[in-house]
Amino acid sequence: MDNKLHDEASNVTAEAGQVLVDGPDGVAVSLTPEAAAETSDRLLDSAAEAQGQILAETRAAKDRATRRDN
Template sequence: MGQKISPAEPEQHPGVATAEQGVVLLDGPDGVAIAMTPEAAEETGRRLMAAAQEAASQTSAEAHPS
């Protein structure tokens, strides 16, 4: 307890999303895969877009401090 875990290097390549038999499949790096309902995939997509926008603004703010 109390150990700090060093963060992994962030993935630079996007996952691949496909639809099969009414299920959304997302394949990521290193064999990571997840199956979601269409509703879960839509909400995940919204959350990913919001987080990506926030992360992009954080990196641009760090590059150009006021």
């Protein structure tokens, strides 16, 4: 698995009843519409979770700085 963090979204198209995903570093995947929809749901759920983690860490860092400064 590529552990590099990518900040560009993948390109996604529909052709001949398939969903084609072209991602970073040459990643290419063909999915059925059903698999693409489920993947979309999972991506959205995980993206929201990751954003929450970032927000929580940012708040914790601010709290630590406030306690340190007082």
